[in-house]
Amino acid sequence: MTGVIFDLKRFAVHDGGGLRSTLFLKGCPLRCPWCQNPEGMELRPALWYSPGECLGCGTCRAVCPEKALTLDERIHINQEACTLCGVCEEACPGAALKQMGREITAEEAAELLLRDQVFFGEQGGVTLSGGEVLLQWEFAAQVLKLCREAGANTAIETCLLAPRRALEVMLLVTDHFMIDIKILDSSRHEELLGAGNQQILENYRWLVEQGADVLVRTPLIPGYTDTEENIRGIARFIRNVDPKARYELLNFNPLCRSKYAALEQEYPVEGRALSQKELERYYRILEEEGIQYIVKE
Ligand code: SF4
Ligand code: SF4
Known part of the structure; x- marks a missing residue:
């Protein structure tokens, strides 16, 4: 079994609990205008x-x-x-x-991820990110199975736009799911990102029903996702699905602009990262909507 990867981050601290190794899989079904990793959008190297x-x-x-x-x-x-x-x-x-981007076997991928296993400790482990991990779900599942067998904690970052079969298999080998719900209104989701969100929301509901460990995240992108209506709507939705939902808002990071210059593309997002005071306003919205577990950066 082979897959296409484009990066490996060692000693990562923002891709799940503890110290982690994160492997980035290539290819994504969405086209978020603000994507931080445009080099990972296409499956092809x-x-x-x-x-x-x-x-x-x-x-x-x-x-x-x-x-x-x-x-x-x-x-x-x-x-x-x-x-x-x-x-x-x-x-x-x-x-x-x-x-x-390069093609590697699941065994090679697991070996790369486990190279720093001695540093993972109780909380750390391996994370698959992208691109969209579930676009290559059979490869991803095989990589995580091997990592699990070696005793490592496993996590994925995903937008959940994938067939249910993919999730059924991933559930067997994944300890933590970090899922993105970016825009609640499905037509706006489709207009901006290239696909509606019905499958994403249904998959989220299903994962919660299965008792999976899920962290929901929304990137705060100026002019796209950062409206009160959107954040309030997502908070309300996930609280209704899971009264114990954990929710994290990801601050905007404009550092990827240079990647778009490399691609000879305009980066369409204006704006800057939010201050702590501005973030607090969003946290209040989450509290008003009954989110009890707000994960803060
Ligand atoms: S652009 Fe570079 S990698 Fe591509 S065919 Fe030419 S020499 Fe080879
Ligand atoms: S023109 Fe630029 S990219 Fe091409 S060989 Fe010279 S330094 Fe490298």
């Missing part, structure tokens, strides 16, 4: 270019056997023509080119 590292020497263009690169004030990649042969990456003196 691709050549990634960092303009900030580029010396403008043109070596890559000269060595490419497919003529997939052009140079003006920066390098442009014809991803359709690129065969990911690696020649330009090898030749680049600025380390500005890198293959994003």
Whole structure:
């Protein structure tokens, strides 16, 4: 069994309890305009270019056997023509080119994740993130099964847009589910993210019914998810499904803007991270809606 991954984060402290190793799986069925990891959206591996590292020497263009690169004030990649042969990456003196994404076996993935197991302690473990983990759920389940067998605690970060069968299998090998509910109104969800949220909400309800350990999270994205109506609505919904729901609001992090520059795309989100005082206003809304377990960053 193989899957496509694009990053590994060691000693992570924000991807579940304790110290963790987090593996990022490629591919996502949603198209959130604010995505922090746009390099993980497509399942297919691709050549990634960092303009900030580029010396403008043109070596890559000269060595490419497919003529997939052009140079003006920066390098442009014809991803359709690129065969990911690696020649330009090898030749680049600025380390500005890198293959994003590679296929590995579940055994290799588990080995990567368990490399730091000695540091995990009681609370830590392994986390699968993305992209969207459940897009490659058979691979993900196999990786977590191997990690579980090695004695590691397991977690996934997911948007829950997946068939029920995927969740049934993941439930057998996952200790913690960190799930995103971003927008409650399904039409707006579809308009902005490319798919409605009915399956997501039904899957959440099902997971709670199964007694799974679930943390619901909403990223506070200026102009997209941060309205009082949306946050209040999500809080009310999850409290009705699970009176003991745990809910975390994730502050906006604008650091990914440079990734969009690399993709020659505009980052559409204006704004900044919220101050503690501004966050407190949202926490009050959650309290008013009866959320008893508010997880704060
Ligand atoms: S990876 Fe190979 S085919 Fe793709 S741009 Fe670089 S040299 Fe050309
Ligand atoms: S070889 Fe590297 S540094 Fe030179 S133009 Fe290409 S990407 Fe930029």
